Amino acid sequence: MKRLLAVLALATAVFTGGAMAQEDFPNRPIRMVVPFAAGGSTDIVARIVAAKMGDILKQPVVVENRAGAGGNAGAAAVAKAAPDGYTILMGTVATHAINPALYTKMPYDPVKDFAPVSLLVNVPNVVVVHPSLNVKTTAELIALLKANPDKYEYASSGVGTPLHLSGALFESMAGVKMVHVPYKGAGPAKVDLLSGQVKIMFDNLPSSIGAIRKGDVVGIAVTTKDRSPAAPDMPTVSESGLPGYETYSWNAIFAPAGTPTAIIDKLAKACMEAVADPAVKAKLADLSAVTVGSTPAQLDAHVKAEIAKWTPVVKASGASIND
Template identity: 50%
Template sequence: MTRPIDRRHALGLIAAAAPALAGTARAQVDYPNRPVTVIVPQAAGGANDIIGRILAEKLSEVMGQRFVVENRAGAGGNLGSQAAARSTPDGYTLLVTISASQAINPALYARTGFDPVKDFAPVSLLGTVPNVLLVHPGFEARSVADLIRMAKEKPGFYHYASAGNGTLNHLVGEMLKSRAGIDLKHIPYRGIAPALTDVIAGHVPITFANLPAAISQIQAGTVRALGVSTLKRNSFVPQVPTIAETVPGFDAELWIALYAVAGTPQPIVDRLVAATHRALADEQVKAKFAQQGAEVVTSTPAELAARLDADLKVWAEIVKTSGAKIE
């Protein structure tokens, strides 16, 4: 039979625990009191890396402690995300990642090594980057509506290039096929640069690329932009209509978000949310994002969680339809 704990003994247990509890509370209030590692699961120089570095620099200023970006590229973002997921949940390891890794990889890869929902604590959306539907300047289609009409008249006749099987620009193409009821043939390349090169040369008429990768070619006139994949027009290329203006509800933007490790104390998450929103409200930060073709977008943790949940469902359907799979 279990012996009841008397009042004196209970008070003794509380007194013994008090210093530890006070120490934990102080650690949370004092956060951050040492440098914070921000894992970016893509290579240096890409849009996500640049956005992560802009944020880290501003958070260092706002929170009075160094935020240091660490690139851990590989397996489409899985390796870096794994590393973050396995870190101590104390707020000193964060993840700046993209929707392609967080929302598409779970459907695309047989094993990712992380759970996008259970392993992370959402902090905030940081920004969005549109994908752009591009065609060779001499291609007959002058609009998304033209392209859809032409594809319906000649099913399977027109080809589109992508950065490779299972990449976001491949799956954006599959989404357009599904939502518009058309048949385009997919040609995978080893990266967006060679895909764009062949569209510019006229070997393939169509491709999808994120705006940072395509903006210089759009401005030079070597490709023509028919539509952006976001629900709203992008302020960097406001003359380019959205695909959704022709295909209602079409939304295939790349989003970038900040996560902590699951189990991070709520007071630390709250401090990160407030600091991130303050950092992203800075006009210079907004201008730096715009230089990458990105627009600042913030959210509450609950809104980011809802966005991820919705996108996991959308992309699982698109991946299944496309037949794309990576072992």
Template identity: 55%
Template sequence: MNTTTRFPSSRRAVLAAIATAAIGAAIPAGAFAQAAYPNKPVTIVVPFAAGGTTDILARIIAQALTVEMGQSVIVDNRAGAGGNIGGALAAKAPADGYTLFMGTVGTHAINAALYKKMPFDPVKDFAPLTRVANVPNLLVANPAQPYKSVKELIAYAKAHPGKVNFGSSGNGSSIHLSGELFKSLAKVDMVHVPYKGSAPAVTDLLGNQIGIMFDNMPSAIQHVRSGKLVPIAVTTAKRSPELPNVPTIAEAGVPGYEATSWFGMFAPTGTPAPVLAKLNGALVKVLGQADVKKKINEQGAETYSETPEQFAAFIKTESVKWGKVVHESGASLD
């Protein structure tokens, strides 16, 4: 005998709705948000002005992530205080995966040693996702200077202590500290001349008001290609594919020298682990795409991706290295 109770379709719909509501009540609301992430636009805070290397890289990544994640990824430039203004803003944002931060060697490995007061803690306030790119600095000289190689520069600097001036985009910048590291390892006395940005420093270098500069590759390479500046060496451990005939500083006479301007993506600490995993996976995927690699390589940069744990370990090593350089240079900012 069939004892199955049959309910009208309307009653079955009501019971189904009640069951669904009961299941929903048993699952934390955050779980739904994580499963659906992202369901609204994501913002990448860039702590420097539009048009610079950090901004250029962030926009390339944002465009690719928009396609990969199915939501608009927007770049928000918040420049000032060597990246600290943008860093503080991102650190205090809701930890929900909708605010990311394009950090640099400055914001996460230099500033803590350079500034007497920091508006955020680069380790405690951020969850590393992955490095995005490594950018070489390029040691360049005005053609009128009497040195065309690292060995010639060292010999000249030792014969004329305090007579070689090197410009930078400002105190504590990676460009400045690349020079300080060179001074320390090569044991030479050179004079640092800080500028309010890379562009005015390059202008004076082109005018032979300063002799050399350890400039970011993207802003120096055009003048090298035009013959207006002499490429002496790159600051990275490996030669740049964009300038394969230019040696590294280490192989040209300063063993152990390596200085890389790097850029990486972060989320505020407390962002749910599933969201962090989804972001890391999306970033690694887009950084492996041929068109993204091409766009980044054209800037004189090299794409890079890794696990959050690898990135965190790298930052720790970089902080120790650059902290020592800052201390030895005597640089300090309020």
């Protein structure tokens, strides 16, 4: 009997201690891993949101850049971290939808190894062309490409990147053929677009909006379902010639699988409050990012839908990375 009572007492202590730990969460700094280099759009979004989350949670949320393998290195580190809420990931369409189809060897499962927390923002892409192409709408671009298969090149930030696959999806849905020219990043690709070395590019709207406003390139259309508040006069690809087309980048918070629901809920609440803050919304809007602030369940559904969407696009593009 004494042994039984001792076991029950230990179990009660463990249960109570775990419950108290969840109740007190967080009681030390939280590490937010950004799986890309500092200075990019994902890093900027992370730092804006992390600062506000720290205010809300009364503990610092420290951004740690852990780049490598197209985002896989940082994502894998979080997947293997202790499921206690103190290590979280700023995930993207690359880490959770594209890379699983692109890389022949993945160090994590995007669904099984993570607990969804909150979808923070959507970032529109944009179809931009050199002025010498003399097209101003999606319909005109499609007509030109259909009349000249494989004549025109489009630039991207690299093989298998969201920008490459945005072009591949456009080709597939429009029934056109272009020559893909991958660069080592969006910067070099933009240089050749501006010079006219390549005529077409699928880019993140934040990085092209300045050149569009100056008239250095022509913004044909944004790739999201709805028009962007940052460029309200620019139509969407879907409404201007290719119905149903939609691509965009996104940023979302994930925790390691097995993180207690109570902690996930606290993190999600902090995320939603952070992106709803007027000052944060204004900063994100300057980046052309559209705030969301979803529930964990909504992010879970979003990731599964994105995997279903991008897997066939990656396969059809022929892109594959052995890493």
